[in-house]
Amino acid sequence: MIRIDNKERLLRLMTIFTQETDEDHELSLDEIILRFKQIYGPDVKLNKNSLKDDINHLINHSFDVTINQEKDGLPKYYSHQYRLFELHELRMLIDAVVSAKFITKQETRQLIDKIRKLTSAHQGKKLQNEIQVDSSIKSESPFIRLAIHDLHQAISERRIIEFQYGRYDIDKKFNLSHEGSLYKVKPYALTWANDFYYLIAYYYDAGEIRHYRVDRLRNVEVMNESFPYEAFDVSKYVQSTFHMFAGDEEWIKIKLHNQLINVIIDKFGKNVDIKKQDEDHFILSTKARISGGLVNWILSFGSKAKVISPVSLSETVKQEIANMNKLYQS
Template identity: 70%
Template sequence: MSRVERVNNKERLLKLMEILREYTDEEHELSYEELMDRFRLSYGPGMKVNKISLKDDIDHLIASGFDVTINQEKEGLPKYYSHQYRLFELYELRMLIDAVVSARFITKNETRNLIRKIKKLTSIHQAKLLQNELLIDSSVKSESPMVRLAIHVLHQAVAEKKVIAFQYGRYNVDKEFTLSRNGGKYLVKPLALTWTNDFYYLIACFMEADEIRHYRIDRIRNVEVTTESFKYDPFDVSRYVQSTFHMFAGSEQWIKICFRNELINVMLDKFGKEVDIQKDGESHFILTTKARDSAGLASWILNWGSQAKVISPPSLVEKIKSEIASMHELYN
């Protein structure tokens, strides 16, 4: 910006708002002279604003609903100005940053850009207190910068109830990304997006088989929104996610598992406080719920070792027995 002695009233008012947002908060105030120093840094040493104009600007900001706190200890002493009430509390900004850092589908560069933008939602002084964010582990971050674009397109398709087509793939043992179905397109009715197990998933009806499936968005390629619309039937996303284990698909069925009491909080975290739980003696409880029969379910149960025993259905009992026998054979 060119160096000037005066700026018009509207520009001066906007600049004052910017200074208060960026350089003041609950613990940092600026006097009239300090406010003027900030103006001079932007417009040059010859910049002039009298106290009456400054007072009018502050009155206009207050009248428009912008918070300006005026602090004067005693009559005759200097007044200090600050902007204290913001849309986000500091702890809320920290939670946002921690969520961004923890999200695997966000690339390392996007993580840094988002953190930089989040810090602009508070003063420069409080932004420094947000430096203790979680360590960005680049080894588990997505390498695909297209995820954010796919998320936008998919949300729009869900809202507009449009059929979409895309390619889908996975990495092989050579760490090469290979497309499934020989690169053929998946044609689906998008129902919802969900963020679970550190990844974004698209939940959709796969039209070829007429069944609900889910797809990791970082594995989706070349999304196309078609002109074909579909009728949306009510779909309980929360129930679907809760019934899956490690996001493995499968048919839903009733299961009954006996757990040691030490795992009660883990089960309540997973299934919610409304889940059917019955005491079984002094040291165990029985959990009854619907779940999707899949490799993910078996792995989840085996994760608890001897602290969990499947009671029903018989098919799941046999699956667990078979896996335990295979593990025993592998290590014997």
């Protein structure tokens, strides 16, 4: 005969409730005893009254156990129903992981398996049909999970970091920039844009704020050297950038076709400054960082967008249009 320590029995009971029960799956005391026998063997000694005491102990210590007894004289059924995450919330987490380009294929599978364990095994099976994306766009960098942890630590503690940075060339080979020399920066924030993590940081050598794709960082080192607190509105800053290109901030005005109103609200929010110009167009007024990313964003709207000001931005867009025209004429 096998006897189980009281503490072990209580912990095992919690595990059974967590993994095997939910709002659609309940267990009677006889079924719970059967689960113990499947784990410890047929000779395990269990007492129903002890199990009832254990269940009451769990309830008294805020572990949810729902007791269902519809009619007198019928067996009671027990289940663990109220969890930290609802099923639709877990599905959103899984879809976010699958969609994130900076997470490798292997880490994607590992994270999905962990997320499914946040609910019962029965509910976890309902999370099999995650959204489908082109798996070839997933990152191949194994360094990102370590870099993200170090970067969050450095940002929280306001500590300077150093790293190497690189890009792929035409032969798909990853090459370190600046011949592998170290970048020394003040890390301000991490942001997730265009399905990638970006580090927003002050680059000492250039004396300006720059953005770095985290999956392109190598050998990130958090230094002992710290820097004083600096007010930095991450949300406002990111909203003023386009495709995560850095640049000087200026007021811009753009004439846009009414068909683009939802695109503008998606980018700037419902409080964006827009004014009707005629029956078909409106004027957008906003602060933006003048960069190649902004120019490309404007050109993506074709003839439905025209820069009003500043003149320098208008001339840059005109020159790019001329270059495109020349390219196709040749």
